[in-house]
Amino acid sequence: MALINCSECGKEISNRADKCPNCGNPINNIHGEGEGCFMQTLNVGCVITAVIIGIIILVFFFALVS
Numbered sequence: 720m721a722l723i724n725c726s727e728c729g730k731e732i733s734n735r736a737d738k739c740p741n742c743g744n745p746i747n748n749i750h751g752e753g754e755g756c757f758m759q760t761l762n763v764g765c766v767i768t769a770v771i772i773g774i775i776i777l778v779f780f781f782a783l784v785s
């Protein structure tokens with residue numbers, strides 16, 4: 720979790736918050752790391768997760784074939 724500054728009031732808030740708890744300004748960032756990761760194609764952690772999932776699928780596929 721990271722802290723960002725609210726664009727309205729400048730208060731430090733969690734980037735996982737939907738809106739600023741201080742002034743209610745909605746936070747228009749992408750939801751936290753790991754969640755909705757297939758939408759974040761540039762997220763390195765997500766790419767690694769996708770590769771691992773792909774390898775697991777391939778292993779299962781070849782296990783079924785053989």
Ligand SMILES: [Zn+2]
Binds near residue numbers: 726729740744
């Ligand atoms: Zn605010």
